[in-house]
Amino acid sequence: MNKVTVSAPGKLMLLGEHAVVYGQPCLVTAVDQRLFVEIGETGDGKVTIKAPESTDTRFVEEAIGCGVSTWKIKHQGLRIKTTSPFSGKYGFGSSAAVTVATLAALASLFHQEVDKRSLFELAYQVILSIQTVGSGFDVAAAVYGGTLFFTKGGTTLAPISINDLPLVVGYTGVKSNTVEIVKQVAAKREKYPEKVDRIFEATGKLVIDGKKALEASDWERVGKLMDFNQEYLRDLGVSSEKLEVMISAAKTGGAWGAKLSGAGGGDCMIALAGSDKREVIRKAIEAAGGQVIDVRPNAEGVRVET
Numbered sequence: 001m002n003k004v005t006v007s008a009p010g011k012l013m014l015l016g017e018h019a020v021v022y023g024q025p026c027l028v029t030a031v032d033q034r035l036f037v038e039i040g041e042t043g044d045g046k047v048t049i050k051a052p053e054s055t056d057t058r059f060v061e062e063a064i065g066c067g068v069s070t071w072k073i074k075h076q077g078l079r080i081k082t083t084s085p086f087s088g089k090y091g092f093g094s095s096a097a098v099t100v101a102t103l104a105a106l107a108s109l110f111h112q113e114v115d116k117r118s119l120f121e122l123a124y125q126v127i128l129s130i131q132t133v134g135s136g137f138d139v140a141a142a143v144y145g146g147t148l149f150f151t152k153g154g155t156t157l158a159p160i161s162i163n164d165l166p167l168v169v170g171y172t173g174v175k176s177n178t179v180e181i182v183k184q185v186a187a188k189r190e191k192y193p194e195k196v197d198r199i200f201e202a203t204g205k206l207v208i209d210g211k212k213a214l215e216a217s218d219w220e221r222v223g224k225l226m227d228f229n230q231e232y233l234r235d236l237g238v239s240s241e242k243l244e245v246m247i248s249a250a251k252t253g254g255a256w257g258a259k260l261s262g263a264g265g266g267d268c269m270i271a272l273a274g275s276d277k278r279e280v281i282r283k284a285i286e287a288a289g290g291q292v293i294d295v296r297p298n299a300e301g302v303r304v305e306t
């Protein structure tokens, strides 16, 4: 059977979640937890999807439909298999990664030359058609990899060069519902437009400062900016008790800074810490009821494996 396997990385939001939905920039890094999509031609005329770690195959279905119509692909049946060590559990952006990997695998199997920008645009369209909301930062991380300075829809999509990014990642054990939380923030903005817009503007400024600090490996400053960002996210009402306890634990353990990462309500928190503090912080996060996940940031974007 003629087949192709493609992988795409997950992501972590470093700074700027929520504000990015309203036009402010954010900083996102791709992580080395990768999602794999294998597509083969079968000849049975059907499209079969096997996704053992996921009950939601809409993103794969929609990506196949989008790719087939965009590239005018004529196939005799496809078998698609997804494999993911991280599934939807941690909030690492499995929907974006599976969408990007499916489109890239389909393009590769049918010898379509697709540049990164077109892949981003198509995948973002697929995500929006299902989720209706979202800035596309997770799609950008899956396509480009590395660490990106990003604005909604990819109007700015700039890779930033960093030497290192000493993150500790803690999972709350609680799955957060991104679409729901984005809608809650929208409702809050309806009610308190000036206050919420002021938070978004301040977040945007902090992200610009954070880009410079990251590029200079000024961890103390990046950490401080993470702390400020966490205060804004708390004011938006998207933090949770569990996140707060884990963030405080990391700070008490000597982190330069700590915040939630993503929509909030659950999923993961991130802390920035030097190598001498990491073990203490790991234990503190675990004592606070979190699970430390070993991931490396700044991972490679989508790639054909075989």
Ligand code: PMV
Pocket (backbone or CB within 6 Å): 013, 016, 017, 018, 019, 020, 021, 091, 092, 093, 133, 134, 135, 136, 137, 138, 178, 182, 261, 262, 263, 264
């Ligand atoms: O829940 P996540 O990790 O997909 O992060 C959502 C980040 C938001 O800014 C709240 C939404 C978005 O699409 O940018």
